Amino acid sequence: MIILEQNNRIIIELLEQKFANAKEGAKPESVNVTFADFDGVLYKMSNPDGVKTRIILLRKIYGGHMRATPESGFNVTLEYDLSALPDNTSELEAGQEGHKRAVINYREDETMYIEAKADRVTVIFSTVFKDAKFSKTL
Incomplete structure (x- = not known):
């Protein structure tokens, strides 16, 4: 039997890096990554309209930070504003x-x-x- 992580490692590492850089005041960088999970779920992480302080994360099944209209070809679009991260991120992670x-x-x-x-x-x-x-x- 293979035991797989319940979270996608690529999403976790990319978001942790982007959130940490934003909290430290580093210059925002653009991102445009598409990848698949073991269960066939397709993900895409990118910046909407070239705005480097916002990240869009797409997944066919997900929750939280949903945009009203998903990006074409996906069921859900999640948007995070890196310039307005909550102060209680450690509580959220816990x-x-x-x-x-x-x-x-x-x-x-x-x-x-x-x-x-x-x-x-x-x-x-x-x-x-x-x-x-x-x-x-x-």
Whole structure:
């Protein structure tokens, strides 16, 4: 059996480098990297519109920092502003609980709620049954 990391090492190393450089006041550098994970997920990390202080990270399934309109060919676009990083990055890395939950409207009348805790992630699905016969049996 092969035990793979649950996180993508390329994403972690690139973001850690970019975030550390931004916190130290180093000159922002452009980035444009496309790579795949072992499960066939395609990633792309780049700067939007040539703005070196912003990084776009794309993945087919991801959460947080989502742009309203994903980049062409991807389902989700994540954007990080390197000039406005939060001060509590060590708390975030340590798995401290957030105060917000993600609300994802994945269908017109169905929603998914995701809330991260220090030791788990809770996901709640709202489901609407359109078949009258099926909903009566429930």
